[in-house]
Amino acid sequence: xxxxxxxxxxxxxxxxxxxxxxxxxxxxxxxxxxxxxxxxxxxxxxxxxxxxxxxxxxxxxxxxxxxxxxxxxxxxxxxxxxxxxxxxxxxxxxxxxxxxxxxxxxxxxxxxxxxxxxxxxxxxxxxxxxxxxxxxxxxxxxxxxxxxxxxxxxxxxxxxxxxxxxxxxxxxxxxxxxxxxxxxxxxxxxxxxxxxxxxxxxxxxxxxxxxxxxxxxxxxxxxxxxxxxxxxxxxxxxxxxxxxxxxxxxxxxxxxxxxx
Numbered sequence: 001x002x003x004x005x006x007x008x009x010x011x012x013x014x015x016x017x018x019x020x021x022x023x024x025x026x027x028x029x030x031x032x033x034x035x036x037x038x039x040x041x042x043x044x045x046x047x048x049x050x051x052x053x054x055x056x057x058x059x060x061x062x063x064x065x066x067x068x069x070x071x072x073x074x075x076x077x078x079x080x081x082x083x084x085x086x087x088x089x090x091x092x093x094x095x096x097x098x099x100x101x102x103x104x105x106x107x108x109x110x111x112x113x114x115x116x117x118x119x120x121x122x123x124x125x126x127x128x129x130x131x132x133x134x135x136x137x138x139x140x141x142x143x144x145x146x147x148x149x150x151x152x153x154x155x156x157x158x159x160x161x162x163x164x165x166x167x168x169x170x171x172x173x174x175x176x177x178x179x180x181x182x183x184x185x186x187x188x189x190x191x192x193x194x195x196x197x198x199x200x201x202x203x204x205x206x207x208x209x210x211x212x213x214x215x216x217x218x219x220x221x222x223x224x225x226x227x228x229x230x231x232x233x234x235x236x237x238x239x240x241x242x243x244x245x246x247x248x249x250x251x252x253x254x255x256x257x258x259x260x
Contacts, residue, residue, distance in 0.1 A: 035059070045131055045150070097127040105163055106156065109134060112149040115162040186226045187213075190234075197234050208236050212243065220246035 036055050042048040061073040068075050099107040101120045106113035107127055114134050116125065125143065128135040134146040134157075146157045194209060195202040213221055224242035233239060 092130060095129045097129060098124060099127050100124050107136065110149075111153045113156045114144075114146045114149075115156070115158040116143055117162055184222055184225075186222065186229055190225050190229055193229075194234050194236075205236065209239075212236070212240060216243050216247060 036052065036059075040051060042051065057073075061076070062071050064071050097109065099109075101107055101116050101123055103121060105118050105121055106115055107125060109127060109129060114127075114136065116136055116138075120138060120143070123138060126137045128137070130148065132150075133148050136143045136146075144159055144162070146159065149155045149157055191206060191209065194205050198205040220243050223246045224239060227242055228234070228239050233242070
């Protein structure tokens, strides 16, 4: 395998008019990989920057460079009086990416996926990739911010509230609550027994019982319920017949009319 210097000079000969790909440009990266990165571990970007700064000050900048005739630290001391200071506030470093929200409500950045609200599925968004976070905009308005997934591949970051899981409401307890709102003990026992005997059709049976309760007067309805409990009658069609008989007895007392 050729040495780095041979590879660099060969690359320079092949890549004419590409000075950024010559050995003098590439060699410092190899030196950093072999001298700084080799054998080190980092907790996060901040830890990497701290170690890199210490390595630059203690090792890299103290080494004498042939092209300078001195170390970078000594050259910096000589040039410092002539340098222009940078502004106190530096703009943040970021990369702007354009993405379209996929059918699952995510945008993909560096193989990882970040959630957006479901209403933006299929819509274009602008993604600002910062060193430590991902910020997503739609039509100039910020939609959300994610911690950037670093050192991971094919991972997902889903913010609370972006993709709520739909839940089906249980109808049985709500129906029972409506049926038992009057606090009548006989109706409570009848509803429980009816649900138990319905064999998988308890919701339908309770819905029909609630319809009967709403349709007929409370007195005849409860009287029929008590009578049905005594005889073990849970056929709702026959229960309605009992209710009608009680209604006829209360509101259409034909025998009393004949006596009159």
